[in-house]
Amino acid sequence: MNLNAWYGQKVTERSFLGQFLRKLRRFYLGTFRQDYIAQSIATNRQGDCHRCGLCCELIYKCPFLGRDGQNLPYCRIYGDLRPANCRNYPFDAIDSEIDTCGYVFNGNLQRN
Numbered sequence: 001m002n003l004n005a006w007y008g009q010k011v012t013e014r015s016f017l018g019q020f021l022r023k024l025r026r027f028y029l030g031t032f033r034q035d036y037i038a039q040s041i042a043t044n045r046q047g048d049c050h051r052c053g054l055c056c057e058l059i060y061k062c063p064f065l066g067r068d069g070q071n072l073p074y075c076r077i078y079g080d081l082r083p084a085n086c087r088n089y090p091f092d093a094i095d096s097e098i099d100t101c102g103y104v105f106n107g108n109l110q111r112n
């Protein structure tokens with residue numbers, strides 16, 4: 001198996017390695033391929049964020065994740081300071097690794 005095939009398989013796995021590769025991919029595309037992210041969100045993403053906060057705890061719990069009086073999650077730096085990784089999550093079907101996320105993508109709309 002060559003490196004491309006290995007990566008293509010591992011980046012979609014529900015494993016720690018898969019999470020780690022998606023985090024690297026998220027950082028790389030968010031930094032160098034913002035055009036791809038904007039187009040993917042505009043053409044492939046449907047649904048809404050319902051504020052579960054689970055994407056703020058991928059691999060590690062974000063230190064800026066807060067809880068309000070009703071125990072709902074919120075971002076302490078919401079706005080201009082919020083990193084691109086967070087603003088754009090999830091930007092495509094590979095990036096979308098939380099099955100209960102309110103966003104869905106063309107090709108995996110059957111998820112709940």
Ligand code: SF4
Pocket residue numbers: 048049050051052053054055056089090098100101102103
């Ligand atoms: S996992 Fe999805 S629904 Fe939950 S907070 Fe993140 S973007 Fe919103």
